Amino acid sequence: MSGRKSVAQPPEVQRPVVEMRGITVEFSGVRVLDGVDLTLYPGEVHALMGENGAGKSTLIGALTGTYPMLSGEVRIEGEERMPTGVARSRAEGIATVFQETHLSPHLTVAENVMIGNEVRGPLGIDWKANRTRAAEVLARLGLDDLDPRCPLSALPPAVKQLVAVARALVVEPRVLVLDEPTSSLDAADVNTLLRVVRSLRDRGVAVLFVSHFLEQVFDVADRMTVLRGGRFIGEYPAGDLDRADLISKMIGEDIEALKALRSERLAHHYSASGEPTLRASALGRRGTMDPTDIELSRGEVVGFAGLHGSGRTELARLMGGAERADSGEIWVDGSRVQLRSPGAALHRRIALSTENLREEGVIRGLTARENIVLALQAMRGWSRPLSRGEQGALIETYLEALHLAPGDIDRPVEELSGGTQQKILLARLLATRPHVLILDEPTRGIDIGAKLDIQRRVAKLAGEGVAVVFISSELEEVVRLSDRIVVLKDREKIGELSNGPGVTVDTIVEMIAADLHDDPEE
Known part of the structure; x- marks a missing residue:
């Protein structure tokens, strides 16, 4: 585990930068988080682990105020806070980078990096100063050869992801949340990003790292919190778990x-x-x-x-x-x-x-049900629509075969987890009996x-x-x-x-x- 460095002080003698206790969140009467705890210390990388639907993104949303809490407590530097939105969390030093980068393709790299944090002069935005500042942050990510004036739309997905990270670093955060930051990166870019994560940790930043790539997690994490089915399973030093232990805790099923x-x-x-x-x-x-x-x-x-x-x-x-x-x-x-x-x-x-x-x-804007029947209907011809009975039988088949949740079938497919979307796509293909x-x-x-x-x-x-x-x-x-x-x-x-x-x-x-x-x- 090259690059690993133990936390400077044992967590018990530090004051946490973030404490979340008993966090409970409900959507439409369904409890998706049930009394979850999370503690982040300065100068550590904390991995938030769990399968899709475990509640990781919801917990991040509760921290940043994008999802209202039914109950629970959030403390920042020991003071109780009620998260009210992304702007408030940024003001408190919490920056988040999501898998979906939410960048503006029609703006330049510098404009994307500096948006909301522009350097201003007597006559308004100082564009030269903004490009200089953006270039400094990009250089920390190994992108010192990237022209800040380049249109974002001209960049490959991996570089766009790193630009999103650069935007988060502009505010010099106390807490950096990285939600699946490496999903579109190749090996070289992953190594660059992990080096940045380690350097931020060494400068005292608390990094909350969410990833399905277990090798990356074990390479960079100091501690881990595991969620399953919206519940808190436990918090562990990374060195106390091996891969099999972690998988077993995440899925409730032995690696065997x-x-x-x-x-x-x-x-x-x-x-x-x-x-x-x-x-x-x-x-x-x-x-x-x-x-x-x-x-x-x-x-x-x-x-x-x-x-x-x-x-x-x-x-x-x-x-x-x-x-x-x-x-x-x-x-x-x-x-x-x-x-x-x-x-x-x-x-x-x-x-x-x-x-x-x-x-x-999967086709966004359609429900999971509509996605599943799409290919079979296309093969059959639009002049002969599948009956409700035929659709129902098809859905029942794949609910059981692929362990799909009945409550997901009539939801827009873009609202579902990545794993569920993959199962929906597989069901669509299997319906054609290939x-x-x-x-x-x-x-x-x-x-x-x-x-x-x-x-x-x-x-x-x-x-x-x-x-x-x-x-x-x-x-x-x-x-x-x-x-x-x-x-x-x-x-x-x-x-x-x-x-x-x-x-x-x-x-x-x-x-x-x-x-x-x-x-x-x-």
């Missing part, structure tokens, strides 16, 4: 459940027979994916493993019709086909779930409980004869679920592995790291 799933998949002993349900020969697209051969058979899970940019997503999109190939051929159930769109693929019983859930996944299901990062950024639900469903689908492509940045998931693993590097397939007891994450990593183009005789 994950091990059991791996054992079940290994016992599956899949062996392909007969005609592949999907076969691609020299499938590729210039500048995107080198020509690639691949076969999928009914009843198997094929994992795509590789680093970001390896070609795993590009190959999935070519197979699912989201991108048009300019080389190669595809056969589905023995017939040569052209997949010019995801809709065309769907009519061939190939369903694709892309990694971009926000833009290409023969091939391509899942690109179906568990990214969601809690361990939702991950386990989705992984179990994938295993069950294979048992029912569906051919599944499973892509995940977490290689443990790929190894746990796959019958066969396709390894990609630099936008080409470099090999395949038949999964078994001897295959581990290290097996894949070593394969990716090897220079396969070396001439062994040189």
